[in-house]
Amino acid sequence: MRKIGLIALLACAALLLCGCGVSGEVENQAYVLVLGVDRLDDGQLELTARIPKIGKSKAGESGEGGGDYLTFSASGGDYPQALDALEQATPRQMNLSHIELLVASEALAREADFATLVSQIAETPHLYTTARFVVCEGRARDFIEAQETVIGTRLSSEINAMLEHYAQRGTIPDARFADAHYLLGSVYGDPVAILGATARPAESPALSLIGPSSPTEGVSSPMGQRFFGSALFREGRMVGALDARQSMLMNLIRGDVRAIPFECDGRSYTLTVEGRVKREVRLEDGGMALRVTVRLSTLDDVCNEDAARLEDDLEIALRDVINECQRVGAEPFGFAERAAGHFTTLDAWRAFDWRAKYAQAQVETEVSIRNPA
Numbered sequence: 001m002r003k004i005g006l007i008a009l010l011a012c013a014a015l016l017l018c019g020c021g022v023s024g025e026v027e028n029q030a031y032v033l034v035l036g037v038d039r040l041d042d043g044q045l046e047l048t049a050r051i052p053k054i055g056k057s058k059a060g061e062s063g064e065g066g067g068d069y070l071t072f073s074a075s076g077g078d079y080p081q082a083l084d085a086l087e088q089a090t091p092r093q094m095n096l097s098h099i100e101l102l103v104a105s106e107a108l109a110r111e112a113d114f115a116t117l118v119s120q121i122a123e124t125p126h127l128y129t130t131a132r133f134v135v136c137e138g139r140a141r142d143f144i145e146a147q148e149t150v151i152g153t154r155l156s157s158e159i160n161a162m163l164e165h166y167a168q169r170g171t172i173p174d175a176r177f178a179d180a181h182y183l184l185g186s187v188y189g190d191p192v193a194i195l196g197a198t199a200r201p202a203e204s205p206a207l208s209l210i211g212p213s214s215p216t217e218g219v220s221s222p223m224g225q226r227f228f229g230s231a232l233f234r235e236g237r238m239v240g241a242l243d244a245r246q247s248m249l250m251n252l253i254r255g256d257v258r259a260i261p262f263e264c265d266g267r268s269y270t271l272t273v274e275g276r277v278k279r280e281v282r283l284e285d286g287g288m289a290l291r292v293t294v295r296l297s298t299l300d301d302v303c304n305e306d307a308a309r310l311e312d313d314l315e316i317a318l319r320d321v322i323n324e325c326q327r328v329g330a331e332p333f334g335f336a337e338r339a340a341g342h343f344t345t346l347d348a349w350r351a352f353d354w355r356a357k358y359a360q361a362q363v364e365t366e367v368s369i370r371n372p373a
Contacts, residue, residue, distance in 0.1 A: 030092035033069075033159070034147060035127070036103040036140030037079075039111070044075040045082045048141040049090065071145055079120040096124060100159045102131040102177045103140040103196070106231070106238065115184045115236030122181045132163060133177040135231035135238060137197040146198045163194070166227055170248035170257035173230050173332075184236045187350065188337045190330050192250075195229040195241055232330035234355075240328035242321065249321040253277060253292055253333050262317075264310045271296040271314075271369065281339040288354070288361040290335050292318055296369045307369050315365040322363050331358055 036048035049072050074089040076082035087094045102121070108114065121127060136143040147159070167174040173192045183191035230247040232240040242250060251257040252273070259272045278293040294314075302310065325332060336354055343349040 029095045030090045031095050031098045033098060034101045034103060034144050035096070035099055035131070036105075036144045037108060037117070037121070038105045038140045039108045040075060044077060045079055045117075046073055046075040046141065047079075047082045047086045048073040048144050049086060049094070050144050050147065051090070051092075071141075073141055079117060083124070096127050099127055099131045101134055102127065103134045103136055103143055104193075105140045105143075106135055106137055108140075109135045109193070109231065109233075109238035112237060114238070118181050118184055118236075122177070127177065131177040132194060133175045133180045133191075134194045134196045134227070136195075142198050143196060163227065168257070170251040170260055171229070171244035172227050172247055173251060174256065175230075180233075184233060187346070187354075188340055189334060190233045190235075190332055192233065192330075192332045193231040193238075194227050195231045195247075196227045230332075232325060232328055232332065234329045234331075239330055240324070242324065246321045246324065249317055250325075250332060252294065253279065253318060253322070262310070262314060264306070264313045267306075269298050269300045269302065269310060271298050274370075279334055279338060281335050281342075283339065283342055286357075288335075288339060288357040289364070290322065290358075290361050291364040291366070292322070293366045294318070294368075296367065298369060298371055300371070302369070302371050307371070311367045311369055314367045314369075318365040318367070319363050322365075326359050326361065326363075329355060329359055331355075335361075 030049070030051045032049045032051055034050040038046040038048070040046050051070055051072070053068050053070060072086065072089050074082060074085035076085045104114075108117075111117075134143075163172065163174075166172045172194045175191070175193045180191040180193060183189060228244050230242040230250060231238050232242065248257065248260050252260055255277045257273070259270060262269050262271055274295040274297050278291075280291040280293070282289040282291070296314075322333065336358060339352075339354060339357075340349050343352065
């Protein structure tokens with residue numbers, strides 16, 4: 001009897017292991033690595049998916065793009081309809097569990113009801129927690145089709161490595177779709193997204209921070225220089241942008257970067273953050289005052305006079321990036337969250353009208369730089 005029971009148990013296990021069937025095999029999955037969203041001229045919503053070729057090509061698998069990847073696009077009257085159409089256009093079972101990027105065109109991100117679309121997208125399984133969030137100049141479809149893989153590497157690996165490199169240097173935010181979805185509807189601040197483009201001009205100021213430098217000047221990557229700043233949001237829609245240098249300063253204020261390059265009087269310095277960046281909010285005379293205090297060190301040879309000029313220039317640069325965000329009404333720094341701590345109820349916080357107060361707030365910055373050598 002024990003043998004019969006053991007045989008039955010093994011048979012059940014075998015059935016469970018085979019339960020996924022043919023449709024669950026890797027060769028039958030269309031693993032979407034990048035998903036793009038565009039608004040077409042006729043008002044329809046277009047979705048574009050970038051998927052790798054796995055195994056032998058299937059009949060009818062004729063998406064655009066050469067090499068190891070295919071691109072499929074489909075449109076519908078709204079997001080659910082466009083997603084259904086994309087699933088039908090993809091000859092394999094569409095799988096979003098490995099998605100790396102969600103890309104929206106800038107024109108779409110500036111629409112008044114963009115937050116509603118983001119909420120619909122957030123309901124898609126897997127997509128909410130795994131994807132980085134990019135807003136691109138021009139069409140998302142063109143941006144996705146321009147992404148190429150370096151020979152011998154996977155597209156998803158290169159995207160991750162490149163974005164992590166840029167985020168560590170501070171030239172882009174480490175923006176996740178889940179964070180953007182939450183903050184688009186928040187009363188305590190605004191999200192940012194990675195800013196991208198199909199190509200950047202050679203004279204772009206971003207290249208001085210993220211591009212190759214001598215003696216490899218002119219060396220380019222198939223995917224290089226496509227991510228170069230931050231998209232700013234206010235009340236659910238994009239309202240402005242920061243370039244790579246401004247993004248680096250924004251990330252410094254947010255405490256998201258530990259070292260930055262900074263140029264003063266034609267000389268470049270590498271500055272390392274000591275301790276934590278202090279962001280303070282004072283409520284006075286019915287308004288707000290903002291203050292940022294940064295302690296930095298450098299191993300570069302710098303005299304007291306040069307350090308003083310460097311401190312002054314960096315203080316001005318930090319104020320300028322905060323002023324630019326104030327100008328468009330975007331608050332990506334965390335000041336609002338700190339100010340909200342002064343209020344005991346959400347109703348009192350709303351009545352304070354923090355956005356108007358933030359836009360008019362006085363900004364103070366203090367930078368100190370020491371040379372430990």
